[in-house]
Amino acid sequence: MKKKILIIPSWYPNVKNDIVGSFFQEQAAFLSNNGYDIKVLYGNVTGIGYINYFKQRVKNIFSSKEPMLQTNYLVQKPEAFSFSILKLYKWNEERIHEEICLQYTSAFTELIEDGWKPDIIHAQCTVDGGIIASHLGNVFKIPYLIIEHQVFLLHRYSKFKQQLMINSLQGANKVGAVSNHQKRCILMNSINCDPYVIWNFIDENKIQMKPAKSDLKFRIITISYPSFIKDMDTFFKSIERFSKVYNADIEIVVIGNDSFDDLNNANTIVFENLAKKYNVYAKCILIPYLSRNEISEVLNTANVFISTSIAETFGVAVREAMLCGVPVIVTKSGGVEDGVSDKTGVKVDIGDYQAISDALVKIKNNELKFDSAYIRDFTISQCGRNSFLKKMNDFYA
Known part of the structure; x- marks a missing residue:
């Protein structure tokens, strides 16, 4: 039986921008075609004012319950589910984090109730995929892994977010980094983990070398x-x-x-x-x-x-x-x-x-x-x- 992997990307190609995060999708598709049962879960966070937020909450209360997970926003292959996360502009960072975790928990529960439960949760980047994977892994008792792709600078974030990042990396079953430089950047922050170096996937079947054209400058x-x-x-x-x-x-x-x-x-x-x-x-x-x-x-x-x-x-x-x-x-x-x-x-x-x-x-x-x-x-x-x-x-x- 194929191992089930749920990928939590920090960004992903979608109907508005099919380039952003394209390498996440290409990696997921490749793994899906090479021995793994892959699905993607991504919450689309949108800022909203109080009046519109209140209207949406009232609508949700009185309307019939509809599936939370949608497949019409993210690029498919493998199957990629998105869902909406609304945040009030006035919320502080802690309240936003709480809402994101709450909505991801609901979305993950719906995925399980539909008959598919992952063996591993794989987060692409610590912010915010790894933080979310840490929450889901702890709640549902599922191993989670993180591969870090972003420039890793803790000082860019608040003390609250820094602690979430550190806890997520130290609590992960495995941590990966896309270069030796990236591994060094993580370890320089005294984070207790031992990152694997996993270079990004570059598909030689899709990118071919062709003879140069002599008439070009x-x-x-x-x-x-x-x-x-x-x-x-x-x-x-x-x-x-x-x-x-x-x-x-x-x-x-x-x-x-x-x-x-x-x-x-x-x-x-x-x-x-x-x-x-x-x-x-x-x-x-x-x-x-x-x-x-x-x-x-x-x-x-x-x-x-x-x-x-x-x-x-x-x-x-x-x-x-x-x-x-x-x-x-x-x-x-x-x-x-x-x-x-x-x-x-x-x-x-x-x-x-x-x-x-x-x-x-x-x-x-x-x-x-x-x-x-x-x-x-x-x-x-x-x-x-x-x-x-x-x-x-x-x-x-």
């Missing part, structure tokens, strides 16, 4: 979003410096937007302004978002991929570029360093736009050469289907 690609942690100033400064050497035959592709909730609101204004600020706007192609299949197609046109982050827990976009056989230039930002060596790319200090520019010159001049087949094969050995499944089999054992 020297193409530099990055995938990012407007945040200080991505340090896009350094990216554009390096391009400005590089373009003074190669002015005519380069092309810059920046994929990313500033919308994390609804892709209908996605735009590239922040990147446009930076490109203009550093005098490279005419050389740029700015794309707010692409589907998963389209990203693979575009990455295959790259001569080099750049990541200028201050911190990366793993670096999904970097690994996807590498799966296309593309050499990478990355800052020493943590998680990406597990996969980048002098055979796969170039590592530079954080903020060192001059070193990035110099590396671009060497790659453009063929002073630095890379074996695309090796880059892809190495990435598969680290993050591909067989490697990821073996690590997850050990994690779920």
Whole structure:
């Protein structure tokens, strides 16, 4: 009989944004197709004013009871259930946590009453999936596991939330981290756990390496979003410096937007302004978002991929570029360093736009050469289907 795994993601692709958390869905689908009975449970928290909250409560009292779990909001395959959690704007953090736990308990109970009870609860990220998994695991006496994907900085949170995070990690049956850097960040906070390093799943069957098109300009690609942690100033400064050497035959592709909730609101204004600020706007192609299949197609046109982050827990976009056989230039930002060596790319200090520019010159001049087949094969050995499944089999054992 297949082991039943309930995944509690901290975010997940949905009808408004099918990109956010796409790697959670891809991992869940892969595990579902490789020996596990997987379901996903996600509570969609919405802030609301007192009048609307009161109206909804009255409606719930007098209307006939309807199923709490819905499958029309989250991306399916595997089966993914969502439900609504309403919070009053005036509630404090403790009251919000109480309501989230209450609603997840009700949703979990409905799932069990429908005839499916998990053997393991697997939370994707401590905030807030791991905190919720801890509550459900304790209430229903089910083992729970956490894999940490987010930049792990306790000081970003209140003392109340910090204690929930610590308790969740220390109470988990197992803890995973998506890089050695991520493992170090958790342990630096004196949290009593022993994280497994489980690199994210990068599917070599979906991302194929294709021959480069000779008629293209020297193409530099990055995938990012407007945040200080991505340090896009350094990216554009390096391009400005590089373009003074190669002015005519380069092309810059920046994929990313500033919308994390609804892709209908996605735009590239922040990147446009930076490109203009550093005098490279005419050389740029700015794309707010692409589907998963389209990203693979575009990455295959790259001569080099750049990541200028201050911190990366793993670096999904970097690994996807590498799966296309593309050499990478990355800052020493943590998680990406597990996969980048002098055979796969170039590592530079954080903020060192001059070193990035110099590396671009060497790659453009063929002073630095890379074996695309090796880059892809190495990435598969680290993050591909067989490697990821073996690590997850050990994690779920």
